[in-house]
Amino acid sequence: MTSRNEPQPDADLPARVSTLELFFDLVFVFTITQLTSMLAEHVTPAAAGRVLLIFGLLWWMYSAYVWLTNTRTPSRVPERLLLLLGMVGFLIIGLSIPHAFGGDGERGRDGLAFGLGYLLVVAVHSGLYLRVNRNIWRILPFNLGSALLLVIAGLTPSPAAYGLWGAALALQVFASLFVRLAGRFEIQPEHFVERHGSLLIVAFGESVADVGIGAGGQRVTVSLALSAALGLALTASLWWAFFGTADDDRAARSLARADRAERPRLVLAAYFYAYIPMLLGIVAIAAGLKTAIGHPGATLTAGPAVALAGGVTLFLIGDVLFRWVLRTGIPWYRAAAAAAALAAWPVATAVDAAAGIALLTAIVAAALVIEQATVKA
Incomplete structure (x- = not known):
């Protein structure tokens, strides 16, 4: 019974x-x-x-x-x-x-x-x-x-x-x-993974919308267009870090292989705790981009620069934790990129906003290229 x-x-x-x-x-x-x-x-x-x-x-x-x-x-x-x-x-x-x-x-x-x-x-x-x-x-x-x-x-x-x-x-x-979750809550892996992936996509889309809001009412100059394009490139690089390397597909397979009683603990660690820095990172990046696009060609002050660099760092830290919990890939290159992004914030206060955004994009892209080269080797 x-x-x-x-x-x-x-x-x-x-x-x-x-x-x-x-x-x-x-x-x-x-x-x-x-x-x-x-x-x-x-x-x-x-x-x-x-x-x-x-x-x-x-x-x-x-x-x-x-x-x-x-x-x-x-x-x-x-x-x-x-x-x-x-x-x-x-x-x-x-x-x-x-x-x-x-x-x-x-x-x-x-x-x-x-x-x-x-x-x-x-x-x-x-x-x-x-x-x-x-x-x-x-x-x-x-x-x-x-x-x-x-x-x-x-x-x-x-x-x-x-x-x-x-x-x-x-x-x-x-x-x-x-509160003990194991054995009390049933997890459907495919649905869980798809739901959180959709949330990230919507959050990325809203960060791009913030680029447009930051540019609202301004004349579209070369400086503004360049800053906006680089803002999109930075968001796209983070999208690529998670979706372009099939982390969500690997996560679904990892959860499907796990014991049913163990899935709630894995889901809590990967899709609750690890997602916290990822989503906060998107919030911080969007806030930094909103300021940067609103003042194209200007040098960022310490606050927006920290928001941009810290946001990239937070997102990558969350991605590292996500991969580590579900064992979906080698996280070390992304951990190095997270540290490099955080160290780059003083540079972002010394150059114009576009250059600072480009530097952060290059850091993420370099980590992904090296990671893929290592996997293929």
């Missing part, structure tokens, strides 16, 4: 990512673009800290929805409507991000909206997941606790509100580290 708490077999196990899931990802990436705008406006340690807090909270719940749709395709009308309601929650969160935090002694103008939007996201996710796997009860208290802390933070002036935000994130980190 099967325990009522064990995952149940279902005819709706996902084979491919549905169009509704892609629609969901577009709404989620809107929140990522809001983080890019926040960082581009003020490239400071304080802004970076706020971005990290918000991203950590959003990434946890986005991943929770991926695990949900990996369990069963949202094919029934009630499920689709509820998933759309969850998207409304993410949309409210995205709209509230720019003013979610207040100054000293003030509460964020939209902090309460953020908390309520997050509570809606958690409530919809919990209701949907309970229909397919009651093991979500093991994580639900952490999610609900985080949401309630954010609602309270929205009513609390700074700096106390920051403590509540930090506590909300800490609850989720605690859940990911101490």
